[in-house]
Amino acid sequence: MGPTRSCTARFELATSDIDIGPLREGLLRDEAGAYASFEGWIRNHNDGRPVSGLRYEAYASLAVAEGQRIVEEAAGRFPVSGVHCVHRVGELPVGGLAVWVGASAAHRDAAFDACRYVIDQVKLRVPIWKHESYTDGPAQWLHPDEPGSPPRPA
Amino acid sequence: MGPTRSCTARFELATSDIDIGPLREGLLRDEAGAYASFEGWIRNHNDGRPVSGLRYEAYASLAVAEGQRIVEEAAGRFPVSGVHCVHRVGELPVGGLAVWVGASAAHRDAAFDACRYVIDQVKLRVPIWKHESYTDGPAQWLHPDEPGSPPRPA
Amino acid sequence: MAKVALLYFASLREATGCEREEVETGAADLAGLYAEAASRHGLQWPRERLRVAMDGAFAAWSEPPREGSEVAFIPPVSGG
Amino acid sequence: MAKVALLYFASLREATGCEREEVETGAADLAGLYAEAASRHGLQWPRERLRVAMDGAFAAWSEPPREGSEVAFIPPVSGG
Numbered sequence: 001m002g003p004t005r006s007c008t009a010r011f012e013l014a015t016s017d018i019d020i021g022p023l024r025e026g027l028l029r030d031e032a033g034a035y036a037s038f039e040g041w042i043r044n045h046n047d048g049r050p051v052s053g054l055r056y057e058a059y060a061s062l063a064v065a066e067g068q069r070i071v072e073e074a075a076g077r078f079p080v081s082g083v084h085c086v087h088r089v090g091e092l093p094v095g096g097l098a099v100w101v102g103a104s105a106a107h108r109d110a111a112f113d114a115c116r117y118v119i120d121q122v123k124l125r126v127p128i129w130k131h132e133s134y135t136d137g138p139a140q141w142l143h144p145d146e147p148g149s150p151p152r153p154a
Numbered sequence: 155m156g157p158t159r160s161c162t163a164r165f166e167l168a169t170s171d172i173d174i175g176p177l178r179e180g181l182l183r184d185e186a187g188a189y190a191s192f193e194g195w196i197r198n199h200n201d202g203r204p205v206s207g208l209r210y211e212a213y214a215s216l217a218v219a220e221g222q223r224i225v226e227e228a229a230g231r232f233p234v235s236g237v238h239c240v241h242r243v244g245e246l247p248v249g250g251l252a253v254w255v256g257a258s259a260a261h262r263d264a265a266f267d268a269c270r271y272v273i274d275q276v277k278l279r280v281p282i283w284k285h286e287s288y289t290d291g292p293a294q295w296l297h298p299d300e301p302g303s304p305p306r307p308a
Numbered sequence: 309m310a311k312v313a314l315l316y317f318a319s320l321r322e323a324t325g326c327e328r329e330e331v332e333t334g335a336a337d338l339a340g341l342y343a344e345a346a347s348r349h350g351l352q353w354p355r356e357r358l359r360v361a362m363d364g365a366f367a368a369w370s371e372p373p374r375e376g377s378e379v380a381f382i383p384p385v386s387g388g
Numbered sequence: 389m390a391k392v393a394l395l396y397f398a399s400l401r402e403a404t405g406c407e408r409e410e411v412e413t414g415a416a417d418l419a420g421l422y423a424e425a426a427s428r429h430g431l432q433w434p435r436e437r438l439r440v441a442m443d444g445a446f447a448a449w450s451e452p453p454r455e456g457s458e459v460a461f462i463p464p465v466s467g468g
Contacts, residue, residue, distance in 0.1 A: 028249060030197070031197060031198055031199060032195060032197065033194060033196070033197035034192070034194060035193040035194075036191070036192050037190070037191045038190050038262065038266070039190075042187070043184070043185060043187035043260065044184040045185060056467065057398060058467070059462070062441050062444050062445070062460070062462075063467075065445065066446075087467055099468050106197065108192065112192070112266070116266055122467060123465075123466075123467060123468035126467050127397065127460075127465050128465055128466070128467030129397060129398035129463070129465060129466050140399075141402065141466075143398070143463050143464040144464050144465075145464070194388050210387065213361070215364040216361050216364050216380070217387075219364060252387075253387065276387060277385070277388035278385070279385070280385060281380075281385050282385055282386070282388075283318035283319075283383070283386050284387065285318070294319075295318040297318070297319060297383045297384040298384050299384070
């Protein structure tokens with residue numbers, strides 16, 4: 001399944017800061033009346049613990065393949081003009097930009113829906129892991145429980 | 155009804171181009187992990203007709219009061235850190251930025267929901283009108299029908 | 309009788325040919341005030357499709373016009 | 389016997405102490421290959437919590453390991 005209209009659908013990993021200005025401009029289209037974007041920023045807390053920063057690690061080849069599949073699914077499901085996602089890997093400080101998603105479309109329903117679909121699926125499926133550092137204890141890898149899954153091993 | 159947490163909620167009219175860089179930065183918060191934005195751009199077509207540009211007119215004092223009410227409603231309904239909307243008035247070319255909405259929050263549900271609420275309500279309630287020019291005929295004011303409403307007078 | 313200023317926007321301004329007019333009215337409510345304006349200018353909009361604002365806040369059609377107030381008849385909006 | 393390279397990420401890499409190892413395996417499927425690795429390194433993750441990829445694409449646990457392939461055991465992801 002892929003887009004049937006001519007439409008940009010692109011996923012990338014970034015090893016340095018994401019510059020959103022040109023990414024947004026790459027989605028401008030004369031026929032597009034709506035643009036929705038999402039950004040994930042590093043919070044200063046997680047699960048009640050004070051976060052000092054983090055590092056993202058990816059299984060790069062599979063992450064790019066799975067991310068590309070996700071943006072193409074979004075382009076096939078929703079009538080968008082373009083959809084683009086960039087995920088950062090490496091060290092990030094509190095406030096840093098971890099992930100950006102942008103979608104342009106003739107109408108706002110499709111722009112919002114595509115943007116939401118991409119970030120939700122990226123968080124579920126793309127092999128990227130967060131190594132979180134705290135001000136109150138040792139750093140750890142995050143491996144979220146799925147609903148109903150057995151507890152994480154110690 | 156207003157926000158019970160400390161939270162930015164702001165609506166503005168702009169008479170010149172909207173500069174989104176500083177608007178986005180104004181919503182950065184160390185406790186916010188999610189940012190959603192929406193932009194409305196002038197399309198090159200509407201209802202099947204080729205659009206050459208348009209002009210927005212507002213009943214400014216009421217538009218600002220109603221817009222402010224909307225962003226405060228969003229801040230009260232959804233756990234956001236900040237929500238901001240700027241609507242352009244005056245002449246705009248195809249591709250021009252008509253309206254911008256941004257919302258930051260600890261989690262992405264609230265950021266998306268607040269952003270969507272604001273643009274939906276702004277379109278329904280804020281006294282701003284679109285005067286659209288076409289390449290194939292005379293310009294006209296747009297007054298959308300509400301569902302079930304009697305036809306527009308000639 | 310109350311003296312009020314009427315504001316017209318978008319296609320209502322095109323239809324009346326003015327953006328503001330001062331009138332003396334004996335209308336009991338804002339609905340009556342609109343009926344007078346519609347009759348004076350030949351406005352085609354049924355009141356049900358409009359909203360009304362007095363002094364910069366939305367108002368009910370059943371409110372009486374306040375002396376010295378500014379009243380706007382609001383056709384369906386198309387911002388965003 | 390098949391010769392495969394195993395990749396470990398995140399806490400699995402911490403647990404094994406390596407990001408890549410070459411092994412000869414007689415396992416009939418990828419599930420058996422994981423059982424060998426879990427036993428060798430004392431891995432605590434039950435297979436049900438992991439996914440598996442072969443040569444850069446997600447795979448089924450029932451697939452046999454391909455000679456010369458690269459196999460990754462994928463713990464729950466936390467990007468975004």
